[in-house]
Amino acid sequence: MSKQSQLIRQTASALLVCGLITSLLPGFAIAQNQSTSAVAIIPLDGPVLAGKPVTFKLSGNPSNPHWKLGDGATAEGSSVSYTFEKPGIYRVVMGSKVGDTFNELSSAIVRVHTPETVHLPQVILDTDAANEIDDQHAIAYALFSELDVLAITTITWIGWKDQKKQTEPFVDWCGEAASYSELMKVLDLAKQSGLPASRVPMVFRGAKQPFRYLGLTSDTWFNTQPVITDASNAILAAARGASPDNPVWVLPVGPLGNVASALLQARQQGWATEFSRRIRVCWLGGGPDGASTHANGGRDPWAPWVTYKATVEIGTEFVMFLERPTGVSIAFDEATDYDLYPSNPLGDYLKRMTTNYINRWRGEPRATPKGMYDLGVLSYVIGEHLGRPWLTRVEPSILHPQSPFKPERTTGPTNLDVVHEIDVPAMKKNFWDTLNGKPTALPPKKQ
Numbered sequence: 128m129s130k131q132s133q134l135i136r137q138t139a140s141a142l143l144v145c146g147l148i149t150s151l152l153p154g155f156a157i158a159q160n161q162s163t164s165a166v167a168i169i170p171l172d173g174p175v176l177a178g179k180p181v182t183f184k185l186s187g188n189p190s191n192p193h194w195k196l197g198d199g200a201t202a203e204g205s206s207v208s209y210t211f212e213k214p215g216i217y218r219v220v221m222g223s224k225v226g227d228t229f230n231e232l233s234s235a236i237v238r239v240h241t242p243e244t245v246h247l248p249q250v251i252l253d254t255d256a257a258n259e260i261d262d263q264h265a266i267a268y269a270l271f272s273e274l275d276v277l278a279i280t281t282i283t284w285i286g287w288k289d290q291k292k293q294t295e296p297f298v299d300w301c302g303e304a305a306s307y308s309e310l311m312k313v314l315d316l317a318k319q320s321g322l323p324a325s326r327v328p329m330v331f332r333g334a335k336q337p338f339r340y341l342g343l344t345s346d347t348w349f350n351t352q353p354v355i356t357d358a359s360n361a362i363l364a365a366a367r368g369a370s371p372d373n374p375v376w377v378l379p380v381g382p383l384g385n386v387a388s389a390l391l392q393a394r395q396q397g398w399a400t401e402f403s404r405r406i407r408v409c410w411l412g413g414g415p416d417g418a419s420t421h422a423n424g425g426r427d428p429w430a431p432w433v434t435y436k437a438t439v440e441i442g443t444e445f446v447m448f449l450e451r452p453t454g455v456s457i458a459f460d461e462a463t464d465y466d467l468y469p470s471n472p473l474g475d476y477l478k479r480m481t482t483n484y485i486n487r488w489r490g491e492p493r494a495t496p497k498g499m500y501d502l503g504v505l506s507y508v509i510g511e512h513l514g515r516p517w518l519t520r521v522e523p524s525i526l527h528p529q530s531p532f533k534p535e536r537t538t539g540p541t542n543l544d545v546v547h548e549i550d551v552p553a554m555k556k557n558f559w560d561t562l563n564g565k566p567t568a569l570p571p572k573k574q
Contacts, residue, residue: 217236246571
């Protein structure tokens with residue numbers, strides 16, 4: 128070993144003892160008061176089955192480690208073996224308990240399977256539900272499909288009023304609070320329309336503002352401060368509870384802030400490689416002219432670059448399902464589609480929203496057919512699982528480092544796929560079948 132290598136190793140060891148990670152080499156993040164020795168639940172190695180024991184372990188050395196296992200059971204110790212008797216989604220929490228005071232330190236979202244569900248694609252839908260009517264349609268599609276929806280997270284659609292100062296967001300109708308309220312309304316209507324209790328996902332609230340990135344360049348993206356929320360922590364928790372054989376699809380249909388923050392947090396906490404084995408991202412956003420263009424990219428224009436660079440660094444699969452022209456091509460026409468809504472509380476609500484939208488904009492080009500952009504990411508996952516030819520033009524790509532981060536096809540190694548063209552009739556049929564109680568079966572993938 129060279130003297131230079133010895134010096135780097137000795138320096139790294141000394142800094143880790145102090146609980147700090149600094150930029151020893153180009154491209155390393157400065158940890159934000161965290162280190163690789165921070166207390167956390169170690170990611171699981173395989174699926175969890177009802178009636179079968181699972182062992183939860185810790186990294187770090189907390190005092191008085193205490194576990195809340197999500198079904199009312201508790202346990203003590205740095206390693207806990209437990210058997211979940213019933214299938215379902217559980218949030219397993221580990222913390223330090225002194226007397227009656229519990230300090231949460233880490234969590235994992237654990238899907239407890241039956242043999243019949245262990246292969247299903249697991250998803251987290253990340254939505255700005257108050258933005259447009261396609262969000263509510265996407266939530267309904269996810270809930271009544273055969274996808275295993277672990278959680279739905281919320282995010283603001285409010286961008287900076289002044290991009291140069293980044294001190295005041297736009298004041299409009301679709302902040303995070305409005306999106307949360309709309310999501311809860313749709314969930315309630317779904318339950319009134321027959322959604323079983325076992326299909327009701329967890330809900331986590333996300334970013335209320337975009338990233339601040341003043342002073343940063345495309346080469347120093349890793350110094351971006353994450354906007355840490357329940358939603359970004361839930362993405363991390365889902366990764367800890369996921370099997371590498373069946374990574375969780377995170378499906379943002381709004382700005383990318385929650386996903387980018389989770390990637391930054393995993394990087395800072397020192398487990399980005401394990402995170403990358405358990406998470407995949409399919410984002411509805413951007414266009415051929417750039418990832419930071421159009422609605423979802425433009426509202427938080429730094430988040431697409433952070434997401435891209437972080438996923439490149441750790442090898443996470445990243446799919447851009449372009450807002451335009453791809454997403455907008457999934458369009459509902461007043462003459463052919465509006466009679467297809469089911470006659471139940473949720474179907475009536477969606478139809479009323481769509482009709483009101485058309486009446487509001489009647490005579491304008493945006494009125495009809497109405498683009499239902501957000502449905503595309505869900506159809507992507509379903510079609511990918513089934514091997515259906517719904518994706519007629521997908522290009523391995525890179526993003527250029529100058530804003531607006533234009534995608535370009537590449538023949539070299541890349542983790543980014545850009546969806547340009549799709550089979551719209553097939554995707555629409557799948558949506559309408561699902562909403563009317565005939566979701567596409569998702570059998571195990573053929574090997």
